[in-house]
Amino acid sequence: MAKRSTVPANAAEVPCHVVLAEPWSASAIEADETWWSFPDGVADGDLVITVAHARVPAILQVAELWLDDNEGWGLNTVEPYVPIGIAIAALERRLGTRFSTEPRTLPVGVTADVLAAITSEDATPTPWSSLPHRCLDADDSKLVQNDQFWGCNACGAYAASRYRPRLQAHREPRGNDPQFSGALAVCPSCHDILHQPLGPTFDELMFSYRPSCPRCDAKQTFKLLMGMPPGPPPYGTHSGGCAISAPDIPSYICQACNFEW
Ligand SMILES: [Zn+2]
Ligand SMILES: [Zn+2]
Ligand SMILES: [Zn+2]
Incomplete structure (x- = not known):
């Protein structure tokens, strides 16, 4: 899968298939639990557009398929490269037509339009908004x-800074992370990352900015707040009471093992 080549010069004439990866997540890929659904009749050297239901339905990669006589197969990424994925909704907007994630072979004549739209989308991505x-x-x-x-709320930046961006209201996509009932306040930079098609969940992004637990190594760290806050603390922060005079006040609490440090 790591080897890369460029688009064959005759890309428009090579059969091109839509291949669905399901389930698609970092943990599913790592555990080799992802199934790749191909349409019938694929052949060695065909072009493949892999799609998945990531944070949103998205294109993962454009690749050349190889098949051998021992039922071995693989995908060599080719141009146009799409390192952070492309939202199907953005592709549909450019094509002016629906683009399903159903495994299928694209009709002759459609492939070139789809590849051109992917190339344009990679060069000047449609803003998620x-x-x-x-x-x-x-x-x-x-x-x-x-x-x-x-x-x-995600990266913790701009809390005390004199110059800061206007925070934006983020809601996790429906079905994900039901613990978020309200909107989260995020900086525009974190907001862009959260809306990348293959981007992290809010938890994954927030925890990535915090230290891992020194006891169990989990990356599920909440901030621990002592004293009286000026208002209800945001998601990701625990109120620890008013023991502000105690020595060695802990700053963090691990959601996995409850260790405080
Ligand atoms: Zn941020
Ligand atoms: Zn958002
Ligand atoms: Zn822990």
Whole structure:
């Protein structure tokens, strides 16, 4: 899978198939639990567009398929490269037509249009805010401005800085992380990452900015807050009470083993 080559010069004439990877997540790939569904009649050297239901339905890669006589197969990534994936919704917007994630062979004549749209989308990605989403709601936006004191809920930046971006209201996609009932206040940079088609969940992004647990090594660290906060602390923070005079006040608590440090 690691070997790369360029698009064959006759790309428009090579059969091109849509291949669905399911389930698709970092843990499923690692555990080799992802199934790749091909349409019938694929051949060695064909082009393949792999798709998955990631954070949103997305294109994962464009590749050349190889098959051998021992039922071995693999995909060599070819141009156009799509390192962070392309939202199907963005592709449909460019094509002006639906693009299903069903495994199938693309009709002759459609492949070149699809590859051209992928190339354009990679060069100048459609902003996520132009595609369907649940964020930036006007009421949510007012609420998250009250959160300025805490800074970005994901990376923690801008809490005390004199110059800071306007925080934006983010809601996790429906079906993901049901513990988030309200909007989260995030900086525009974290917000872009959260809306990358293959991007992290809010938890994954937030935890990536925090130290791992020194006891169990889990990356599920909440901040621990002592004293009286000026308002309800944001998601990812535990209120630890008023023991502000105790020595060695812990700053973090592990959600996996409850260790405090
Ligand atoms: Zn941020
Ligand atoms: Zn959002
Ligand atoms: Zn732990």
